[in-house]
Amino acid sequence: MILTITLNPAVDVTYEVDELVPHATHRVRAVREQAGGKGVNVSRVLHQVGHPTMATGLLGGPTGDLVRGRLAAAGIETAFTPITATTRRTVVVTDTEDATVFNEPGPAVTDAEWSAFTGSLNALSTGATCVVMSGSLPAGVDPAAYAELCALLPVPAVVDTSGPALLAAAEAGANLLKPNAAELSEATGIQDTYAAAQHLRDRGATTVVVTRGADGMLAVTPDGTWSARLGERIAGNPTGAGDAATAALAAGHATGADWPERLREAVAWSAAAVPVPHAGEVDLPTLDRLRPLVTVTKENP
Amino acid sequence: MILTITLNPAVDVTYEVDELVPHATHRVRAVREQAGGKGVNVSRVLHQVGHPTMATGLLGGPTGDLVRGRLAAAGIETAFTPITATTRRTVVVTDTEDATVFNEPGPAVTDAEWSAFTGSLNALSTGATCVVMSGSLPAGVDPAAYAELCALLPVPAVVDTSGPALLAAAEAGANLLKPNAAELSEATGIQDTYAAAQHLRDRGATTVVVTRGADGMLAVTPDGTWSARLGERIAGNPTGAGDAATAALAAGHATGADWPERLREAVAWSAAAVPVPHAGEVDLPTLDRLRPLVTVTKENP
Numbered sequence: 001m002i003l004t005i006t007l008n009p010a011v012d013v014t015y016e017v018d019e020l021v022p023h024a025t026h027r028v029r030a031v032r033e034q035a036g037g038k039g040v041n042v043s044r045v046l047h048q049v050g051h052p053t054m055a056t057g058l059l060g061g062p063t064g065d066l067v068r069g070r071l072a073a074a075g076i077e078t079a080f081t082p083i084t085a086t087t088r089r090t091v092v093v094t095d096t097e098d099a100t101v102f103n104e105p106g107p108a109v110t111d112a113e114w115s116a117f118t119g120s121l122n123a124l125s126t127g128a129t130c131v132v133m134s135g136s137l138p139a140g141v142d143p144a145a146y147a148e149l150c151a152l153l154p155v156p157a158v159v160d161t162s163g164p165a166l167l168a169a170a171e172a173g174a175n176l177l178k179p180n181a182a183e184l185s186e187a188t189g190i191q192d193t194y195a196a197a198q199h200l201r202d203r204g205a206t207t208v209v210v211t212r213g214a215d216g217m218l219a220v221t222p223d224g225t226w227s228a229r230l231g232e233r234i235a236g237n238p239t240g241a242g243d244a245a246t247a248a249l250a251a252g253h254a255t256g257a258d259w260p261e262r263l264r265e266a267v268a269w270s271a272a273a274v275p276v277p278h279a280g281e282v283d284l285p286t287l288d289r290l291r292p293l294v295t296v297t298k299e300n301p
Numbered sequence: 302m303i304l305t306i307t308l309n310p311a312v313d314v315t316y317e318v319d320e321l322v323p324h325a326t327h328r329v330r331a332v333r334e335q336a337g338g339k340g341v342n343v344s345r346v347l348h349q350v351g352h353p354t355m356a357t358g359l360l361g362g363p364t365g366d367l368v369r370g371r372l373a374a375a376g377i378e379t380a381f382t383p384i385t386a387t388t389r390r391t392v393v394v395t396d397t398e399d400a401t402v403f404n405e406p407g408p409a410v411t412d413a414e415w416s417a418f419t420g421s422l423n424a425l426s427t428g429a430t431c432v433v434m435s436g437s438l439p440a441g442v443d444p445a446a447y448a449e450l451c452a453l454l455p456v457p458a459v460v461d462t463s464g465p466a467l468l469a470a471a472e473a474g475a476n477l478l479k480p481n482a483a484e485l486s487e488a489t490g491i492q493d494t495y496a497a498a499q500h501l502r503d504r505g506a507t508t509v510v511v512t513r514g515a516d517g518m519l520a521v522t523p524d525g526t527w528s529a530r531l532g533e534r535i536a537g538n539p540t541g542a543g544d545a546a547t548a549a550l551a552a553g554h555a556t557g558a559d560w561p562e563r564l565r566e567a568v569a570w571s572a573a574a575v576p577v578p579h580a581g582e583v584d585l586p587t588l589d590r591l592r593p594l595v596t597v598t599k600e601n602p
Binding site: 015017020021022023024025026027028029031062065066091093095097098099100101102103104105 | 325328329392394398400403404406
């Protein structure tokens with residue numbers, strides 16, 4: 001079982017409009033509501049591809065009930081700690097051209113709620129092959145929260161975060177970090193992707209997998225360095241592609257696949273998320289079609 | 302007591318952003334959620350100014366619970382008929398320049414739900430001096446619904462609607478219609494405001510009050526015709542000014558004030574809604590200040 005932690009989950013609301021015009025009134029043609037937040041998306045993808053998963057984190061208010069209800073309805077096991085404040089929404093307005101995003105601020109989390117959550121984790125992680133920590137932190141939660149959780153948990157941690165939290169997670173000995181190239185160079189101040197990834201390993205991370213959009217991925221691991229890329233461009237919406245990559249890397253850890261195989265899966269899952277217009281889902285026929293099209297190369301940097 | 306009917310209420314969500322840029326990601330600085338829909342706004346203004354009111358209509362889902370809860374928390378009596386589908390939201394994104402509005406489609410209402418609602422009205426309107434019907438109709442409700450309710454109810458009806466529903470309400474003998482000038486000419490096909498108002502009276506409406514934005518109002522009544530306007534321009538957001546005018550006209554009916562007095566109040570309440578950035582509320586000190594500044598003129602058209 002792969003446990004995902006989402007400290008700042010969301011109800012993702014999608015509005016379809018004909019054309020977004022600032023300062024006009026829009027008739028919304030279609031409304032879609034789904035459970036969101038990066039860790040929740042990882043659980044949704046894992047569940048869809050057939051890997052046992054459980055989602056935990058912090059949920060509050062009617063939006064929190066909606067996230068819990070949607071995951072339960074999808075058959076995904078949940079064990080969120082309740083909080084008094086209300087889980088945020090994101091509103092994504094899509095028109096024929098692109099998406100316009102409005103991110104509500106997250107709820108404030110009290111010290112008592114944080115203690116209740118961390119106190120629940122040991123029991124929850126029993127039987128977990130790894131724990132995925134992903135996404136932003138709500139107000140009231142220390143920026144070093146992921147590092148605290150890495151140190152606390154008895155199982156390997158896969159962490160998808162950015163900024164100082166990325167450095168802190170490395171220092172706390174995260175098993176796998178999955179920044180994108182921009183997040184990696186921003187956090188480390190190092191432009192070269194390999195050197196920056198190696199810097200995080202020097203700080204304490206076991207493996208660093210860097211996602212590079214359509215240019216594929218670079219994995220710097222204790223067993224060597226590999227790059228992987230797809231032989232074609234996929235049209236669609238890249239939102240959620242990173243979460244699908246994280247899901248694949250956690251699944252690869254769980255099954256003990258070798259690095260070339262993990263990277264092949266991560267590139268294929270990530271690309272198979274692109275044709276789906278919302279996060280937390282891959283197109284399964286596309287996934288099957290793309291696996292053989294991924295090229296994995298051993299690097300000698 | 303003034304009974305308000307809102308067939309398609311809403312949760313009005315307001316997002317404050319720095320600047321709305323199409324196809325960009327926005328951090329929402331502040332979120333506001335309130336009970337909305339035109340009839341609900343009329344009840345909120347009546348309650349604020351001190352007139353007894355009860356709100357009814359159709360509510361469903363978690364958003365419906367939120368509307369009911371907010372009205373109850375404000376001390377406003379409610380008696381909504383529950384529906385299975387979910388009450389809509391409106392999202393208003395405000396930046397330093399103006400508001401951008403996204404209106405979700407309303408819920409679908411079943412025949413059984415509509416029957417339950419109409420069946421409840423006789424008891425609810427006992428003790429009501431008048432009934433206000435205001436706003437759009439949800440899917441599954443006949444466009445002639447307001448006319449049906451006018452014919453059904455034993456008390457005078459104040460109706461704020463547009464299009465064919467406006468003509469139907471006139472024919473059903475509504476006591477007072479409150480279109481704005483654009484709605485009036487669009488529904489009747491008559492450009493001249495007085496002639497168009499008289500046309501609705503010829504069809505069966507007792508009184509027609511036309512709101513003309515900053516140009517004030519025109520009332521064509523069985524006792525004569527009056528115009529009213531304010532001697533100054535009020536800066537702010539005109540959203541909700543029409544609902545405040547409807548509230549004042551219903552309150553005037555309830556107290557039996559004469560037409561010049563009703564119009565003075567309607568213009569003052571309407572203008573006092575403009576400094577408040579959201580609908581369903583007036584600025585009370587502004588209301589007191591503006592009352593003496595309204596000029597009412599007997600017209601001899």
